[in-house]
Amino acid sequence: MKSFLYVCMFIWALCATAGPCLAADDQAPQAPSPITTPTPPLTLDDCVRLSLKAAPELGEVQSDIDRATSRLDEAKSYRFPQMEVTTLVGPAPIAYRSDAVPALNTDKPFSFNALTWFTSADATIIQPLYTFGKISENMKAATHAIEVDRSRKQQTSNEIVLKVHEYYNGLLLAREMKELVLEVEEILIRAREKAQKLLNQGSDTVDEMDLYKLDAFSGVASKYLEEAKKGELLxxxxxxARMGMPVDAPLETGSERLVIIDTEIPPLETYLEKARQRRPELFQIAEGLKARSALVEAAKANYYPDIFLGGLFSWAYSDERERIQNPYYNDPFQHLNAGVALGARWKLDFGITGAKVAGERAQYNRLLSTRVYADTNIPLQVKKYYLDLMEAKNSALATRGAYLNAKKWAVTAVANFDFGMGPAKEIFEALQAYSTMRADFFKSIYNYHIAAANLDYATNEPLRIHEK
Known part of the structure; x- marks a missing residue:
């Protein structure tokens, strides 16, 4: 009867709101409402792609790559000529050829009234020919530094993918827990209604204490429900945040469930070999050693001179000074000189170059120690994640059978209680076992997916399509 009344009230409300709308439609046509395309739910792969696209960490690493590229361009530029130009404009004393020809006048005092203006331009150009490795080794170091930063970008991407896997699978776990608690709450509600009915009928199989136990158990279930909701919201x-969305932006994810992917897990040696071949950290160390070795050689090159081809151009002009065409004389305010020469520039110091070489060699040795650490600990990390994966898979298979049997136990206990054949205590024990085993089952599946994601991270496995 209640359902019928609800239906009647709903139809009456629908007609009351639709009547004026239909009347308005008769009076004036309305513009068609815009069609909005619903946003499809985001899968795990969608979340990964959006997170990689919005990650500020990748922007930081890309800036490091750009900086390393600029250093390579700078090192390459030292192969080309370098020119230095100086121009001057200022006062100069007036001078004529008669002051030097036929004899040099050595008794001509300076006077402010005998000043004129001059302008000059001096240019030197240096073309390096051979630097004993100063240029080539710095170019080599910059090239390997770029590869180090590129590999670091790959490592950062892997870390982002791992975080998204943790968040997404954590969301699925929270939803599974929420569904489990709602299922238990529904059973408890039905059991309490039946207990109250039996108590009202004066049955001997139930008493007030059973109602208190059911209410207490329902309160515990409500507590876990709130925790599951909080986990889902977090x-x-x-x-x-990971995808760069506003805090209040709507986010709808897919309807995946936490399930075990029934695939055969390769042996541990397969993952160890993948880690040795693909791990970005190992590639960074290898490229870093090449870069450090080149920097050591570049520092040692400072022991030797730079061989270069030099060019000189010097010009000066003053309208109150006559030019003297004699290579013996060089008038600083009226001349035109140019020349080319082969030169060597050698910077000698007492201990500075040796200290720089020792510093670069120390950095190289430090990276050697880092390589030893990585060679030892990366296989250990891979083995840990592999064992986590195997343990989670076996635990999920074991707890699955346990929670299925516990569910049968709970169904039987509730049925016996409904027929007045069993005590309420059986319901509590069965539900407690069922909820515990099913929660452990989902936690094992969650651990399985996280261990698989950790293995992908540890072996630099490309992003795998998420199997539903």
Missing amino acids: ALAALR
């Missing part, structure tokens, strides 16, 4: 907030 996971959604973390995904929004």
Whole structure:
């Protein structure tokens, strides 16, 4: 009867709101409402792609790559000529050829009234020919530094992918837990209604204490429900932040469930070999050693001179000074000189170059120690994630059978209680076992997916399409 009344009230409300609308339609046509295309739910792969696109960390690493590229361009530019130009404009004393010809006048005092203006331009150009490795080794070091930063960008991308896997699977776990608690709450509500009915009928199989136990158990279930809701909201907030979305932006994810992917796990040696071949950190160390070795050679090159081809051009002009065409004389205010020469520039110091070489060699040795550490600990990390994966898979298979049997136990206990054949205590014990086993089952699946993501990270595995 209640359902019928609700239906009647709903139809009456619908007619009451539709009547004026239909009358308005008869009076004036309305513009068609815009068609909005619903945004499809985001899958794990969608979240990964959006996170990689919005990640500020990748922008930081890309800036490091650009800076390393500019250093390479700078090192390459030292192969080309370098020119230095100086221009002057200022006063100069007036002078004529008669002051020097036929004899040099050595008794001509300076006077402010005998000043004129001059302008000059001096240019030197240096073309390096051979620097004993100063240029080539710095170019080599800059080239390997670019590869180090590129590999670091790949490592950063892997870390972002791993974080998205953690957030997304955490969201799925929270939803599974929420569904489990809602299922338990529904069973408890039905059991309490039945207990109250039996108590009202004066049944001996139930008493007030059973109602108190059911209410207490329902309160615990409500507590876990709130925790599951909080976990879901936190996971959604973390995904929004990771994808660069506003805090209050709507986010709808896919309807995946936490399930075990029934695939055969390769042996540990396969993952170890992948890590040795693909791990970005190992590639960074290898390229870093090449860069450091080149910097050591570049520092040692300072022991030797630079061989270059030099050019000189000097010009000066003053309208109150006559030019003297004699190579013996060089008038600083009226001349035109140019020349080319082969030269060597050698900077000698007492200990500075040796200290720089020792410093670069120390950095190289430090990286050697880092390589030893990586060669030892990366396989250990891979083995840990592999064992986590195997343990999570076996635990999920074990707890699955346990929670299925616990569910049968709970169904039987509730049925016996409904027929007045069993105590309420059986319901509590069965529900407690069922909820615990099912929660452990989902946690094992969550651990399985996280361990798989960690293995992908540890072996630099490309992003795999998420299997539903």
